[in-house]
Structure formats: C-alpha cells, structure tokens
Amino acid sequence: MNQVFKSNISWWLFGPILGGLGFFLLLAVAQQRWVAGLVVLVPVCFIIYLLLSTAYTITPQKLIITSGPLRLRLAGQDITSIYPTHTPISSPALSLDDRLAIRYGKFDSVLVSPAAKAGFLAGLLQLNPAIRHD
Template sequence: MNTSVPVRVYQSGISPGLVLFLMVVLGGAALPMALQQTWPALLSVLAAAGFIAHVLMTTRYTITGDSLHIKSGVLYSTTLPISSIRRVAETHNLLSSPAASFDRLEIAYNRYDSVVISPREKAAFIAHLRTLNPAIEVVYQAK
C-alpha cells in the first residue's frame, strides 16, 4: 500500500430505530426458544443476531486516493472510482444497501448505477468527495 496516499475512513451511522426493531424481532424469537429450552433453534437466532451486529459494526466507507471503497460485513464490498460519481443526494430509501442508518445518501455513478450508503459524518464525506471530483452534483441539506 502506498503510504503517501491519504486514507480516510467514514463509519456508517447506525439508526437506533433499526437496532430497536432488530432487538424486538430477534428477542421475540429467542425468548420462547430459551423458555422451551430449544437450544439448537436459540443458537440459530443468536448466530443471526451476531451476524447482523457484525454487519452493522463493520459497515464503512473508505476514501483512498481516487477511489471509494464500500464495505459492509463479509458479504458486500465494492470500489468506485471517484471520477465516476455523478451525484450525491439525500435519501430515506429503505431498500437493502450497505447502510446501517435510515439517514442515507444515494451515490449515482457511471451512467445508470447507484448505491445507498449512510456515513455518520455526511457533510464531511460529501466535502471530501467534492475535493476529489468537483463536478459531483450534491443534493443535501446539512443539518
């Protein structure tokens, strides 16, 4: 790795509502299993909870030189050339994406591609992208 290239990692925000929803659903499934001592089923729910927690905690967006690397758990990883990014816009789209928060940004890149992410420091993230590609159209109201 070239150490002269600055690297900045932006962690994903995590929505408390999402965490609460997952706790209710998984806890609601696990409690009867624990009370009935159905250990294999309980282990399955706990394994799913562990996997989900891992994905939430490891979702991050890394800017290295002229690339944006998006990583979420062990299942999702992609790298975009920052020069291919056309637009960054606020969205509350709930479709599955490498985003652990409901407060999201949609990144449009290439001609028709897009990805939805949720950096905790949205304004700093957008500013960083724009220093590397000033042509990026931004539709975002800083809060």
C-alpha cells in the same frame, strides 16, 4: 491518506429487531433448546456484524463501501452525483432517515448513510471536484 466514515444507524429499527431476537435466544437457552438457540443466534451475529462493519472509506483514488461481506469499489472519476434521499430500498446504509444516493457510471447508484455527512461529502469532492451535489 484514507478517510473512514462509519454508517449512521437507525436504532429505532435495529433495536426492536435485536431485542426480539435476544428475547427468543434467552427463551431458548432457558428452556435448553440448543438448536433453536443456535437458529436465533445466527441472525443476531450477522446483524451485529453488519452494524460493526458498515463503513465508507475514501482513498486518494476511490470510494470503498463495506457492509459485512459486501465490498464495492468506486473510482473517483466514475462518481457523477450525490444527493439526499429517503428511499427505503436495500443498500449498505444502516439509517433509513439520513441517506445519500451516489450515482456512478451511466446508470448505477448506491445508497450510503455516513454519520458525518459533511466530512464525507467534502472527502468525495476532494476525490472528484466535478461531482454534482445538493
């Protein structure tokens, strides 16, 4: 059975961004500047799409990481380790405070931020008990 884990979200980061864009959107609508409003609406919609779609699905054979249009499929046996990190590099993790780095293959890694870290880690260990973790 598939287990789906939503991403934890750093609202202190996304709140001000969405608030600022929302302000400019309202200003453009109030001034009837429709092109400017559309220019602001596009990133607002994309950010909301990312916030709603970012999730991590553990199936019996693989981990599927989804964030907007991005889909990354990792075979369970390819995952070698998972450990906590606070690196701010771009990734399908919506939290900057509470991230996990997943190493797979020889040199590849991806950052995730599941809201239910303990359940996520337990699901990964069921997928591959040989995963090293901290």
